[in-house]
Amino acid sequence: MATFELYRRSTIGMCLTETLDEMVSSGTLSPDLAIQVLVQFDKSMTEALETQVKSKVTVKGHLHTYRFCDNVWTFILQDAVFKNEESQENVGKVKIVACDSKLLTQ
Amino acid sequence: MATTNVSSVYLHVIDSVVNKLREEFVSEGVDDAVLAELQGLWELKMMQCGVVQGPIERNSTVKGAGVPTPVHDLNVPYEGTEEYETPTAEMLFPPTPLQTPIQTPLPAEPTSYQYLPASHSEYGLVPNSGAATDTKPGRPAPYMQQPSPWMGQRPLGVDVNVAYEEGREEDGGGGIAQTEPPVKDFFMLNSGKRKRDDYPSNPLPNEYIPQQDGSADALLESSLQEVPVANICPKEAHVETLRDRLKLQETKNIDAAIASMVRMKQTAITIPQHDGYDDNVYDNGVRTEDYNTPYDPATANGVGTPIPGRSEAVEDDEPPLNEDDDDDLDDLEQGDEEPSTSHLVLAQFEKVSRTKSRWKCILKDGIMHLNNKDILFSKANGEFEF
Numbered sequence: 001m002a003t004f005e006l007y008r009r010s011t012i013g014m015c016l017t018e019t020l021d022e023m024v025s026s027g028t029l030s031p032d033l034a035i036q037v038l039v040q041f042d043k044s045m046t047e048a049l050e051t052q053v054k055s056k057v058t059v060k061g062h063l064h065t066y067r068f069c070d071n072v073w074t075f076i077l078q079d080a081v082f083k084n085e086e087s088q089e090n091v092g093k094v095k096i097v098a099c100d101s102k103l104l105t106q
Numbered sequence: 107m108a109t110t111n112v113s114s115v116y117l118h119v120i121d122s123v124v125n126k127l128r129e130e131f132v133s134e135g136v137d138d139a140v141l142a143e144l145q146g147l148w149e150l151k152m153m154q155c156g157v158v159q160g161p162i163e164r165n166s167t168v169k170g171a172g173v174p175t176p177v178h179d180l181n182v183p184y185e186g187t188e189e190y191e192t193p194t195a196e197m198l199f200p201p202t203p204l205q206t207p208i209q210t211p212l213p214a215e216p217t218s219y220q221y222l223p224a225s226h227s228e229y230g231l232v233p234n235s236g237a238a239t240d241t242k243p244g245r246p247a248p249y250m251q252q253p254s255p256w257m258g259q260r261p262l263g264v265d266v267n268v269a270y271e272e273g274r275e276e277d278g279g280g281g282i283a284q285t286e287p288p289v290k291d292f293f294m295l296n297s298g299k300r301k302r303d304d305y306p307s308n309p310l311p312n313e314y315i316p317q318q319d320g321s322a323d324a325l326l327e328s329s330l331q332e333v334p335v336a337n338i339c340p341k342e343a344h345v346e347t348l349r350d351r352l353k354l355q356e357t358k359n360i361d362a363a364i365a366s367m368v369r370m371k372q373t374a375i376t377i378p379q380h381d382g383y384d385d386n387v388y389d390n391g392v393r394t395e396d397y398n399t400p401y402d403p404a405t406a407n408g409v410g411t412p413i414p415g416r417s418e419a420v421e422d423d424e425p426p427l428n429e430d431d432d433d434d435l436d437d438l439e440q441g442d443e444e445p446s447t448s449h450l451v452l453a454q455f456e457k458v459s460r461t462k463s464r465w466k467c468i469l470k471d472g473i474m475h476l477n478n479k480d481i482l483f484s485k486a487n488g489e490f491e492f
Contacts, residue, residue, distance in 0.1 A: 004454070006452050006453075007452055007473060009452055010450075010452055010473040011155050011475060012116045012119060012120075012152060012473075012480075015148055015157075016123075019147040019148045019151060020144070022147065023140070023143065023144060023147070028140055028143065029136075029140060029144070030136075033130065033131070033134060033136065036127065036130055037127055037144070040122075040123045040126050040127055040130075041119070041123050043126075044119045045119050045473075046471065048115050048118050049471035049482060049484065050471055050484075052114075052118055053115060053471070053482045054484050055481075056484065056485045056486065057474070057483040057486040057487075058486065058487050058488070058489075059451075059487070059489070060488070060489050060490070061490055061491075062490065062491055062492075063465050063490035063491060063492040066465065073455050073458055073467070075467075075488075075490065082474065082476060082481070084481065084483065087481075089477055089479070089481070091476050091477065093449065094449040094451060095449070095450050095451070096451040096453065096469075097450070097451065097453070098451075098452075098454055098455035098458075098467070098472075099453075099454050099455070100455060101454035101470055101471070
């Protein structure tokens with residue numbers, strides 16, 4: 001099953017990466033195993049987002065930069081507004097990184 | 107509500123990862139305590155980030171992780187030895203396996219982001235090491251100072267003009283070092299014969315310099331003649347041969363004096379090269395040093411005026427400089443994106459379309475980090491105006 005490493009940049013992914021770095025550098029974990037953990041995280045995170053999350057969001061804003069490279073869209077929005085059922089977040093500048101969802105189904 | 111949902115999803119992910127890795131850990135012969143430590147650290151960091159709340163759920167997961175550990179404690183002594191063996195071998199080569207095995211088909215961005223710090227440091231080191239190696243070839247320059255006597259060679263052109271008469275008469279084109287002593291000999295002989303001690307000393311104070319460059323030599327010689335003639339005539343009335351000898355002697359004396367002056371200058375290397383570049387380096391007298399140690403003057407003098415000869419050295423420096431330039435560009439980009447990296451959306455896109463300056467995109471399965479809050483979505487519609 002193909003996975004995205006995309007989510008490793010999220011908070012939970014960064015926390016895991018830091019943990020693995022510490023454990024590998026202290027010798028309690030082998031680098032190979034650490035890689036396996038990260039790959040498993042990619043799978044579990046993708047799966048959890050598919051199965052556990054239902055909320056919908058609308059995004060509006062001024063598109064400052066757009067880029068499509070290696071099947072990854074990158075948008076930089078200015079004065080963006082994120083709305084979901086519960087709350088609204090206003091952000092002066094936000095970066096959106098999106099991988100092609102079709103790559104997962106292949 | 108949203109945050110609790112997020113934390114529950116995160117805990118679900120943690121549990122899923124830990125549970126699915128248990129088999130791997132066992133098959134690798136790694137104690138389950140390592141897995142528990144991994145989970146504990148991970149959750150601790152999540153708590154510190156404020157992303158995961160409910161300690162109750164965390165306790166339950168810890169309990170779940172804690173159950174198998176006592177079972178595996180029975181094997182601790184055996185597994186312990188393996189643990190000690192594996193980490194030491196692996197610690198020797200931690201970075202390479204970390205970076206290479208990532209083969210999942212994700213585009214470059216996330217990976218580059220993750221390993222940016224490492225790669226940056228690597229790139230940072232490369233120029234340094236390169237610079238260090240650059241300095242080494244540059245350092246031989248000090249050795250070059252030893253052959254400083256060679257310095258006399260460059261002024262050769264000047265000396266030849268001065269001393270070529272002796273060279274013709276005696277050596278027929280010998281080196282300077284050989285021509286110099288004859289000059290002194292002549293001086294001694296002439297002074298002994300003529301008892302004209304004044305002459306050698308006079309011309310120099312008068313700053314008379316023979317211009318035997320082929321043009322207007324006659325004029326100079328005539329002027330030269332006049333001076334001695336005026337002095338000589340009263341005492342020794344005869345012959346032009348004497349005059350000629352005197353002329354010869356005088357010119358030789360003068361030449362010798364000038365040669366000695368030039369020599370003095372060269373040995374002292376007091377010829378100032380105030381062209382604004384590497385003035386100090388020239389004082390060391392070794393030009394090649396400049397090329398080998400291109401950045402020395404930059405750091406020492408801070409003189410930025412470029413010199414054509416310098417361009418070579420600059421070219422040698424260019425590879426690291428180019429990377430620095432790239433870094434600068436990256437920094438600029440990061441400067442643009444820095445605020446946005448604190449607000450980040452990671453998702454998958456289903457469709458991105460544009461009508462004139464109006465962009466629409468449909469995203470799914472996203473993690474948003476906005477205003478220090480994590481928000482998850484299964485679907486997102488974006489409308490942007492460019």
